[in-house]
Amino acid sequence: xxxxxxxxxxxxVINIGLESFKKxxxxxxxxxxxxxxxxxxxxxxxxxxxxxxKADAIAKANAKAAAKVLSAKPVLIGLxxxxxxxxxxxxxxxxxxxxxxxWERMCGPMRGAVMGALIxxxxxxxxxxxxxxAASGDIGFSPCHEHSAVGPMAGVISASMPxxxxxxxxxxxxxxxxxxxGLGKVLRYGAYGPDVVKKLKWMETxxxxxxxxxxxxxxxxxxxxxxAQALHMGDEVHNRNRxxxxxxxxxxxxxxxxxxxxxxxxxxxxxxxxxxxxxxxxLSMPAxxxxxxxxxxxxxxxxxxxxxxxxxxxxxxxxxxxxEWFTGPAPVPDALFFPGxxxxxxxxxxxxxxxxxxxxxxGFAIAASPAIVQFVGGxxxxxxxxxxxxxxxxxAENNVYQIPALNFRGSPTGIDAIKVLEKGIFPVIDTGVAHxxxxxxxxxxxxxxxxxxxxxxxxxxxxxxxxx
Amino acid sequence: xxxxxxxxxxxxVINIGLESFKKxxxxxxxxxxxxxxxxxxxxxxxxxxxxxxKADAIAKANAKAAAKVLSAKPVLIGLxxxxxxxxxxxxxxxxxxxxxxxWERMCGPMRGAVMGALIxxxxxxxxxxxxxxAASGDIGFSPCHEHSAVGPMAGVISASMPxxxxxxxxxxxxxxxxxxxGLGKVLRYGAYGPDVVKKLKWMETxxxxxxxxxxxxxxxxxxxxxxAQALHMGDEVHNRNRxxxxxxxxxxxxxxxxxxxxxxxxxxxxxxxxxxxxxxxxLSMPAxxxxxxxxxxxxxxxxxxxxxxxxxxxxxxxxxxxxEWFTGPAPVPDALFFPGxxxxxxxxxxxxxxxxxxxxxxGFAIAASPAIVQFVGGxxxxxxxxxxxxxxxxxAENNVYQIPALNFRGSPTGIDAIKVLEKGIFPVIDTGVAHxxxxxxxxxxxxxxxxxxxxxxxxxxxxxxxxx
Numbered sequence: 010x011x012x013x014x015x016x017x018x019x020x021x022v023i024n025i026g027l028e029s030f031k032k033x034x035x036x037x038x039x040x041x042x043x044x045x046x047x048x049x050x051x052x053x054x055x056x057x058x059x060x061x062x063k064a065d066a067i068a069k070a071n072a073k074a075a076a077k078v079l080s081a082k083p084v085l086i087g088l089x090x091x092x093x094x095x096x097x098x099x100x101x102x103x104x105x106x107x108x109x110x111x112w113e114r115m116c117g118p119m120r121g122a123v124m125g126a127l128i129x130x131x132x133x134x135x136x137x138x139x140x141x142x143a144a145s146g147d148i149g150f151s152p153c154h155e156h157s158a159v160g161p162m163a164g165v166i167s168a169s170m171p172x173x174x175x176x177x178x179x180x181x182x183x184x185x186x187x188x189x190x191g192l193g194k195v196l197r198y199g200a201y202g203p204d205v206v207k208k209l210k211w212m213e214t215x216x217x218x219x220x221x222x223x224x225x226x227x228x229x230x231x232x233x234x235x236x237a238q239a240l241h242m243g244d245e246v247h248n249r250n251r252x253x254x255x256x257x258x259x260x261x262x263x264x265x266x267x268x269x270x271x272x273x274x275x276x277x278x279x280x281x282x283x284x285x286x287x288x289x290x291x292l293s294m295p296a297x298x299x300x301x302x303x304x305x306x307x308x309x310x311x312x313x314x315x316x317x318x319x320x321x322x323x324x325x326x327x328x329x330x331x332x333e334w335f336t337g338p339a340p341v342p343d344a345l346f347f348p349g350x351x352x353x354x355x356x357x358x359x360x361x362x363x364x365x366x367x368x369x370x371x372g373f374a375i376a377a378s379p380a381i382v383q384f385v386g387g388x389x390x391x392x393x394x395x396x397x398x399x400x401x402x403x404x405a406e407n408n409v410y411q412i413p414a415l416n417f418r419g420s421p422t423g424i425d426a427i428k429v430l431e432k433g434i435f436p437v438i439d440t441g442v443a444h445x446x447x448x449x450x451x452x453x454x455x456x457x458x459x460x461x462x463x464x465x466x467x468x469x470x471x472x473x474x475x476x477x
Numbered sequence: 478x479x480x481x482x483x484x485x486x487x488x489x490v491i492n493i494g495l496e497s498f499k500k501x502x503x504x505x506x507x508x509x510x511x512x513x514x515x516x517x518x519x520x521x522x523x524x525x526x527x528x529x530x531k532a533d534a535i536a537k538a539n540a541k542a543a544a545k546v547l548s549a550k551p552v553l554i555g556l557x558x559x560x561x562x563x564x565x566x567x568x569x570x571x572x573x574x575x576x577x578x579x580w581e582r583m584c585g586p587m588r589g590a591v592m593g594a595l596i597x598x599x600x601x602x603x604x605x606x607x608x609x610x611a612a613s614g615d616i617g618f619s620p621c622h623e624h625s626a627v628g629p630m631a632g633v634i635s636a637s638m639p640x641x642x643x644x645x646x647x648x649x650x651x652x653x654x655x656x657x658x659g660l661g662k663v664l665r666y667g668a669y670g671p672d673v674v675k676k677l678k679w680m681e682t683x684x685x686x687x688x689x690x691x692x693x694x695x696x697x698x699x700x701x702x703x704x705a706q707a708l709h710m711g712d713e714v715h716n717r718n719r720x721x722x723x724x725x726x727x728x729x730x731x732x733x734x735x736x737x738x739x740x741x742x743x744x745x746x747x748x749x750x751x752x753x754x755x756x757x758x759x760l761s762m763p764a765x766x767x768x769x770x771x772x773x774x775x776x777x778x779x780x781x782x783x784x785x786x787x788x789x790x791x792x793x794x795x796x797x798x799x800x801e802w803f804t805g806p807a808p809v810p811d812a813l814f815f816p817g818x819x820x821x822x823x824x825x826x827x828x829x830x831x832x833x834x835x836x837x838x839x840g841f842a843i844a845a846s847p848a849i850v851q852f853v854g855g856x857x858x859x860x861x862x863x864x865x866x867x868x869x870x871x872x873a874e875n876n877v878y879q880i881p882a883l884n885f886r887g888s889p890t891g892i893d894a895i896k897v898l899e900k901g902i903f904p905v906i907d908t909g910v911a912h913x914x915x916x917x918x919x920x921x922x923x924x925x926x927x928x929x930x931x932x933x934x935x936x937x938x939x940x941x942x943x944x945x
Binding site for chain 1: 751
């Protein structure tokens, strides 16, 4: 178009970069949109060229993957012992959070959780025995994610542990997660003392049979519905689960009362759940897991199906690259530390809980949960900005999970590894912080960005697949 | 200051009225604030002069009244039968919502509720008998508000009805409210059929003794804490009580299980509460009532201590004018009507529930609850604007009740009748809409503004008191 014609029609301007140009346009009442541009992150040039050449195929694959995630229907269908239901589970196998890792490379809190689990299983009688056994080679270690499971923080699952059994009713796949232990000294933060093991035994012998019968009585619990409601009630179902825990409790309590062996046991179980606003985390995580597992193995898709940390490495998996993990060092969160602790005490980021962000919840839905941002010193506007930024790197807006503060816009869902690198905007993750030594527990909570390296490697991995 | 000096310093501009002037100032980077000015409502000139002459004394009185409201500590301490605890309650007396009214002037839904209550009490055997008895003069009618009580919609309380007993722990005063009946055909919306009475009997014989024992077991329930949390969870505790109901349920369920006569009864009681997200309304209302009653009778104060409707008249009471009601016709709400109903079916506004707005909740805190505005066709931004406007007519910002979307700003609390008239901004009230005929029930829900007339009369009433 000749320049002279350009100004004869009404202008529609896309302003990239400096926002002050847009302000001038606003003043002239010229319609314009602002693109918050920043230089792309260093990415392998050959790989970038490959994904650009295949942009149409990738777009189609991503739309297909996102549709699978959005159509997922996660429901709780029961509780069972891990050994009885988790694919590949064995008595001498421990599942853990994040990408694969050996005992030698495990961080303090994950080692602590491994020790606690071995004592809980009766495979070791003391912390020293547990360390020897863990290092002996007689115990296998495998990521939860490779067994249709997820675990918060250290994420350790052993054979005797009861797990929630979830089904994605739309796609038929199953998922598993332990029950949340509550706060204080707990296995998932690397504590392994007698109290920790005693509580796990109580959960196995009292809590588990009661909840198992209660869920059997109600048949199933629609978790997608609870999560959708909870987003309207101040939760992002990662670091804040108060509403979701309340709604789950309301739904299940009458069945607990009817099926428990006696009223005192029922009351004790209800008190345990009432005392722990994070109880639902161990349901929002597997609900996200079964939603994303349905979107695995779609050739050419650059969407993330997992984002997880083992406290040493941060790993991601893409739909289009099968079971391959792309990893980099896990960052140490900038967090709000509990009194007496500092960043020097903090373990690098740990846990499978970033599966919630991968599913458009947690940090991606933090505009629904400004109290989390306020807790770490930010404002409600910061929370909205975090979520807004995540729309830049996601494929879709959720059809069921909505953000009230954004006028009920669907939460940003389906992280595209290519967009992450092209825009230099990294996934925002809400997280708890574990002490770097085993046996201590939680020292803080915060918000962090995923590191670049796993995405840079994933791009190369995807490009290889695309070249065939 | 000479004009030439004015422009030598940095300008700080207050722009009143047309907002476009402020936009020009923004463009020049001149700091300015916008005042959303509109012409004042017609008010008695003599009365206005009187309150302006006494502005300092009124300001002091209002600060004192607001401090009483903010320091209130409403807690649930038990449940009893109305006759046993409500001051002045009698077997042949019915309490009702809003300002005083005779049977002859009562609207349809209030008549329906009166008929239902007389049948429930066994004082009449049929609707026809009830009508005769109500008109006979043998039954007294008195506002709930004049008996330390409040009631939603028709708000009818009869002698045998169980009521929550609340205490303001800071100021020592007590308050009362029935238990919420749930949705569908219910007494408070003017239904009086056999099912309505049967449910009331179930509430008296099953629900009441169970909850009474459960509350006795836990000792007390801190309602201020639950309301504060609920505002962080999408409730404004007038038309949305889902979070507050959940939190109340969580707090009480273990005690219900321990004290109920058997597990099945406990489960039935829990299911009744779980099935009614409005259950907490009948606690947020008396919690507001005991908070405001503490601020009554402060000479010279123009703050509202009650705002209530009987379905015919809309009435307010000021702290500085004792027990006098200032009334005007109750408006018919512009509402979202349920399928099959229109505004022609709607009764004028009814209920004591506007006590929540008087306490800085409900419509005043609607920015915390955008789902309500969305329900009636508005946006989350509209919800924020409603709340923002209420700061213009209130004395204080709540120290405990916060609005997350306003970066946790305290909710606008303590309606000043003088500001309402001077600014022409009327209290925003969330409301349910009853059918204008008795026996039908709820036909919609909406948001409305309080009418001017009660405020105009209150100003005159206050001025009279001020003149002594």
